[in-house]
Amino acid sequence: MSNMTSFSLLSRILHWMMAIMILGMLFVGVFMASTVGPEYHRLMTLHRPLGIAILLLAVVRLANRLCSPPPLLSAELPSTMRFAANASHISLYALMIAMPLVGWGMLSAGGYPIPLWGQSMLLPPILPHNPVLWARLRATHTVLAFLLFGLVLLHISAALFHRLILRDGVLQSMLTRKSRCDGALDSDRMSGR
Template sequence: MKLVPQHFAPLARGLHWAMAVMLLAMLFIGAGMVASVSERHVWLLNVHKPLGIALLALAVVRLCVRLGTRQPPLPADLPMPQALAAKCSHGLLYALMLILPVLGWAMVSAAGDPVTLAPGVQLPALLAANAGTFALLRKTHGYLAYLLFLTVLLHLAAALYHGLIRRDGVLRSMASGR
């Protein structure tokens, strides 16, 4: 008989918190980037691209860790609609963490620009340059970024609900290994 884990694996917790910080930074950098017409726009863009690729790589690692480790179960007394919402929102978070960077990479490719990770290190274009494709991908990338931001806020609200109101150990299972 295997013991039911009470906490997420240390690697899963580390990836969760590192990516949480990076995702929030990415969302705010993206918002500042599209709102700026100053010289900061280029600087923000040059931070946004490699950060997006780093998040894509970490999302793949995180998904592998998630599939390769056991997670603590949701509380047995959690109402079914809340349990379903938790599962669906986690699925949506993983999907968006994988889709948004690839979509951004494709968008930049369609713009005819390189995705530069470091001086002299560029990723290959995913698509040929095409203004119409760029416009469609840019709009889609923006809408999905808003959806990610909303999903992150709901995830945070649920974590606080579990930690401060229900006090059922769900937040503690990701916050610490104790």
């Protein structure tokens, strides 16, 4: 059994980097939905490569999670909360992978070129040109965006709940690296041993 009570350094870096990217992507998406003309195209120029970067990093993050499992949740946590934590993490990973794939498929079905940076690098279409499929995927992309936004809010709320109410170190485990030995030393210092 690992004596670490924190996430690995790579896990923490990927988590916070992707948190910033996903929040940025959600805001870009909101502005895109309410913008027309040249501003829309500028936002789309940012949206596409950011989406693909999130897709690639989500795959890296999933592989990292399998190779470097997260710390175990406290045994004192009720089973319903454990289930909710696991279900929300699975859902977040699924959405981090599904959203960019649906967006890529939507652009493919719309017959749009999918440049990442200028015209120098184009992604290949992953679906045939089909306006009906494009419309369905666009609606799906929107629904998934709202689901992701809701899950992000839930994730932030849970982190604050753990920090402010339970005070169980769950948020701290994503901020710093600490081993069980460090925790024992801290408790020894506090008790005067």
